Amino acid sequence: MAAGNGQATARIRTDVGLAARLSAIRHVFKGPEGELVALDGLDLAVPAGSFTAIIGPNGCGKSTLLRLVAGLLAPTAGSVTLGEGAAAAPPRAGDGRAGIAFQQPRLLPWLTTLDNVALPLALDGVPPAERAARARLALERVGIAGAAGLRPGELSGGMAQRAGLARAMVSDPPLLLLDEPFSALDALTREAFDAELQRLWLERPRTVLLVTHSVSEAIRLADRIVVLTARPGAVATVLPVDLPRPRPVQLTDPEVAEIDRAVRSTLAEVHPPELAPWSGEAAS
Amino acid sequence: MSRRAVRRLGEGLLSLAAFLVAWKLLTVVTGTPEYILPPPETVAASGADAIGSGVLWDHAAATLLTIVLGFGLGAAVAIGVGIALGKSLVIERVLSPYIVAAQAVPVLALAPLLDIWFGGGLFSRVLVCALIVFFPIAIATMVGIRSADPLLREMLRSLGASPGQLTRRLEIPSALPVIFGGLRVGVTLSVIGAVVAEWVSASTGLGVLINIADQGLFDTPLMFVALAALAVIGLAFYGLVVSVERRLVQPA
Numbered sequence: 069m070a071a072g073n074g075q076a077t078a079r080i081r082t083d084v085g086l087a088a089r090l091s092a093i094r095h096v097f098k099g100p101e102g103e104l105v106a107l108d109g110l111d112l113a114v115p116a117g118s119f120t121a122i123i124g125p126n127g128c129g130k131s132t133l134l135r136l137v138a139g140l141l142a143p144t145a146g147s148v149t150l151g152e153g154a155a156a157a158p159p160r161a162g163d164g165r166a167g168i169a170f171q172q173p174r175l176l177p178w179l180t181t182l183d184n185v186a187l188p189l190a191l192d193g194v195p196p197a198e199r200a201a202r203a204r205l206a207l208e209r210v211g212i213a214g215a216a217g218l219r220p221g222e223l224s225g226g227m228a229q230r231a232g233l234a235r236a237m238v239s240d241p242p243l244l245l246l247d248e249p250f251s252a253l254d255a256l257t258r259e260a261f262d263a264e265l266q267r268l269w270l271e272r273p274r275t276v277l278l279v280t281h282s283v284s285e286a287i288r289l290a291d292r293i294v295v296l297t298a299r300p301g302a303v304a305t306v307l308p309v310d311l312p313r314p315r316p317v318q319l320t321d322p323e324v325a326e327i328d329r330a331v332r333s334t335l336a337e338v339h340p341p342e343l344a345p346w347s348g349e350a351a352s
Numbered sequence: 353m354s355r356r357a358v359r360r361l362g363e364g365l366l367s368l369a370a371f372l373v374a375w376k377l378l379t380v381v382t383g384t385p386e387y388i389l390p391p392p393e394t395v396a397a398s399g400a401d402a403i404g405s406g407v408l409w410d411h412a413a414a415t416l417l418t419i420v421l422g423f424g425l426g427a428a429v430a431i432g433v434g435i436a437l438g439k440s441l442v443i444e445r446v447l448s449p450y451i452v453a454a455q456a457v458p459v460l461a462l463a464p465l466l467d468i469w470f471g472g473g474l475f476s477r478v479l480v481c482a483l484i485v486f487f488p489i490a491i492a493t494m495v496g497i498r499s500a501d502p503l504l505r506e507m508l509r510s511l512g513a514s515p516g517q518l519t520r521r522l523e524i525p526s527a528l529p530v531i532f533g534g535l536r537v538g539v540t541l542s543v544i545g546a547v548v549a550e551w552v553s554a555s556t557g558l559g560v561l562i563n564i565a566d567q568g569l570f571d572t573p574l575m576f577v578a579l580a581a582l583a584v585i586g587l588a589f590y591g592l593v594v595s596v597e598r599r600l601v602q603p604a
Contacts, residue, residue, distance in 0.1 A: 162512010174507040178602050188511045
């Protein structure tokens, strides 16, 4: 390594870039029964390389927020940009800057797992041999290389969800968007998944935006927890999680209870009690 | 042949035998004269004659050609139009009244008009056949294209799929079972279309053979031979569509 590189690295570290910025977002859904204001006055900056968890009950606009960042929705007012400085530009679905994994695996039932994972590459016109090799690598990374030839109907729920994650990562996007990808899994599978997600993130640091409604999952995984207010959603608070990594499934650090309490008390403040399932959830 | 195939063949032969026995009994018990309902063996003998002299094959070949071209043309255009109807509400609003109106007019009434416009040749007959095939396949395709899972649509959109990629990667594969439902209906209708077209204008074809047997020869057994040939053609094409469907459509 040349001597000058140390300086360059130091500069990148001190000036941590932004992966995404949402400013003064308002998003309104127009339906047959009138308007629904999903988000209003939402500001959020996502530092590059950070793992950010977004928490709040269903209906507070978490998924809408993620779809704005993915470029699947355009905000009614306000602006969304990915990147920073001259490179900052509104997201466009499929521009390769963000990969998204949904709550359901959303695999095409007539394709093999390998072809499903290779789909983003196929749409981009990557030659068959190269996309098969890259999809195989992505399947290996999520631990289901053996399922390459199976069809989605033959996969278990956990395997299908891993395939969905592999598809989101196959084109190696700098920003990974996860919309409650583990919420349909049983508790044990989910914890194993959390551990693997952390491993994947440590292997290849990238910006992750995880929507969840599990406080313990947010603490296990995230650097920062963004708590949203009740609808219309805005940022209530951003809590840092300064715990050493890799974090075990069973966190025992004394700070955990403190962060847990902070998240829950914010949630209790901003959400009416019937919308706050956290009050009953045991801290882990 | 697998045991299952043998059993299915056995079932088919048994039901055919039962049908022939019932037919024979009906003629014996009611004493119906041959020119109204000939017994199966008379029809079989007439059929053997028609096959031996090559008459049946000449007529059947003409009808087969009309069906293959008419069904092919009708199905291809119908799937294309069905995709356009399914993808665009505007196209559906503009086109569907004409399509439904054209379907409501009996093809038997349209055939003479096509005969005037395009002459009494093969093209008119193919067109009649294609027209009758068009409607069920176009509607099935439209419905099928719209039935694609909205969650999968959003997934493809998140990957930046173009409208064409969305159609090829998601909408057509999801629509295939429904499209094949339309093709099954369409292929049986194509036999009707071919016969109707031949009644209006043709010198050969099974429809023509029926007319000759009826009005020229008063040969009821020959008429039955032509009807049986049409039934066999219909079954064969239906079976062909089903076997292509088995190859293309994955069981869910």
